Amino acid sequence: MDLSLTDDQVAILDAIDTLTRPYAGASLHEAGFALPDAQLDRDLAEGGFLDIGFDPDLGAVSAALVVERLARLPQTVEAAASALIRPLLGGDLPRPLCLVEEGRTTRPIRFLREGATVLLVGPSGVSTFTATAAQVRPEPEALYGYPMATLLTVPAERTLHAIPASEVLIRWRIALAAEAAGLLAAALDITVAHVTDRQQFGRPLATFQALRHRLAQAQVRANGVRWLALKAAATLDPGDAALAALHAQESARATVYDFHQFFGAMGVTLEHPLHLWTYRLKALVGDLRGRGGQGLAAAEALWG
Known part of the structure; x- marks a missing residue:
């Protein structure tokens, strides 16, 4: 596998960094549990960054790179499903795209709101419908890190798509991994900056060996998630x-506790923006039936 980015991919990431620089520098003091940004969403859509997966010369790897880079922002936008899964369905579906498994429709769903496209995936196939106000109950701001809502009813009239559910699930897993990679990288960066500046017993926290070992483990995990996501995007x-x-x-399960612990008391308040990444990581842990679901899917794929 060639690990070098192409010239096009470098240019895309540079353009994203330029577009998002004003947003990355926004004041995050007491930002709340989630930080959606409608203007950022519009800017990304108008710039074509969420449509990169439609270009066969760029494909899923470039789309995963975009998802990973956007996940590093403190703001949360619906990019993963749009960039990686929408190319399977066609470009005329209204965003945001909200993914739901059959049998799990009562769980809070990320980015669900009136007018969103709900994608239902399961043994009976792949279908979509546009959510109405009567079908959506917004969840109060809680420990999610994303805007969430509950789907109250699933209409019988839905648009059926002639694509296997297995193809959607592959890209869903890639989207999850790519987004988690960006969140892990950003949470690690902000934690390293804190322990480098914070003094204890007359020296920076970062000089204590126990912290250095755990931060090194977190770095290895973040790198591993990123490369596994890109490999999966390349092979599908x-x-x-x-x-x-x-x-x-x-x-995500192994690192979030450490990140908050390294911040001490500040790590359990909204005073510091660390939660804008870690709470999103915790929300992703339960996707697609959690770690158990991924383990069973991997075993089935590898050993049948």
Whole structure:
């Protein structure tokens, strides 16, 4: 596998950095549990960054790179499903795209709101419908890190799509892993900056060996999630996708506690913006039936 980015991919990421620089520098003091930004969403859509997956010369790898880079922002936008899954369905579906598994429609759904496209995936196939106000109950701001709502009813009249559910699930897992990779990287960066500046016993926290070991483990996990996500995007193999999602969810579980602990009391308040990444990681842990679901999917793909 060639690990070097193409010239087009470098240019895309540079353009994203330029577009998002004003947003990355926004004041985050007491930002709340989630930080959606409608203007950022519009800017990304108008710039074509969420449509990169439609270009066969760029494909799923470039789309995963976009998702990973956008996940590093404190603001949350619906990019993962749009960039990686919408190319399977066609470009005329209104965003945001909200993913739901059959049998799990009562769980809070990320980005669900009136007018959103709900994608229902399961043994009976792949279908979509546009959510109405009567079908959506917004969830109060809670420990999610994303705007969430509950789907009250699933209409009988839906648009059926002639694509296998397995193809959607592969890209869903890749999207999960790519987003988690960006969140892990951003949470790690902000934690390293804190322990480098914070003094204890007359020296920076970062000089204590126990912290250095755990931060090194977090770095290895973040790198591993990113490369597994990109490998899965390159191969579109069900086993690669399941392993990438499994490692992402396991890494989120293993690192979030450490990140907050290293901030001390500040790590359990909204005073510091660390939660804008870690709470999103925790929300991703339960996607697609969690780590157990990914483990079973990987075993089935690898050993049948």
